Amino acid sequence: MEEYAREPCPWRIVDDCGGAFTMGAIGGGVFQSVKGFRNAPVVSLKDSLLGFRHRLKGSANAVRLRAPQIGGSFAVWGGLFSTIDCGLVRIRGKEDPWNSITSGAMTGAVLAARSGPLAMVGSAMMGGILLALIEGFGILLTRYTTALEPRLALATYSSPDPLAPGHLQVHAR
Template sequence: ERKGIAPPCPPIQAEGRANPWRIVDDCGGAFTMGMIGGGVFQAIKGFRNSPVGVRHRFKGSVSAIRIRAPQIGGSFAVWGGLFSTIDCGLVKLRGKEDPWNSITSGALTGAVLASRSGPLAMVGSAMMGGILLALIEGVGILLTRYTAQQFQNRDPHPLPENPGVLAPSPPALTH
């Protein structure tokens, strides 16, 4: 069973065809994350780089958000869509879903996105993508193990099978 950040990839629909909706869903989620995160970052950057005065700084923030946040969201969507496409392809190809699919998908996504910059950039981006996803998957596995341990019964003195042994019966009340 895969324990990662992304939801499991349903590679096959009931009819036996590949399911593209996971890819579309991941694209939308990545776009939203990029828009929100980029919007916050650009608001701060626009505020700091604007002339003095609250009105100028507010206008600078709004302008920076309008110009750059959709571009950042689009970049995130491309990354998320490519990652999800490769991940679903690996699930279909390997027939199992495990952290290696995500790590490989991160590395291949980094390589494909850096392909216009040459082989050296592709290798560097592939390494960064693979390492980043390995860290994310590792943290996910550690958190899963940690939280699973919290729910284990660690009492060295288990309860007896006969509950009557625990305490004597209370005296009967008579009126």
């Protein structure tokens, strides 16, 4: 099984920070557009087209104001996570799922530091559990797909004509 190759650590931090900003801005834009549309005040009940336009303006205004803020919050999380992850790779000398799990826990704790020690512990647990679930799902998915590869290799074509009956036959060994 081939190891997944990533960028070297200084560039990984910048890449993850930018990717997190993009993900937060797009996701925040979608949610804020719905929220802005629903919460926009209705101007007139008589003219439904005018009310719809006003709601669209409210939606666009909410996206303009909040999507960059949400993207920035995601970028801070992604940058801090990658920085801690790169530090752990450097200290431990290996890249494995434990680095990501520990990075998630430490990121949660650092971001909750202003709220006190109890909030830090809770956020660290949530970050570690979330990253453990993500890493565990990734490992299971990798094992499942590698287990399917030998089965897919058994499929052979019996006829060069794709319209012929029995074109695709699976032979068991």
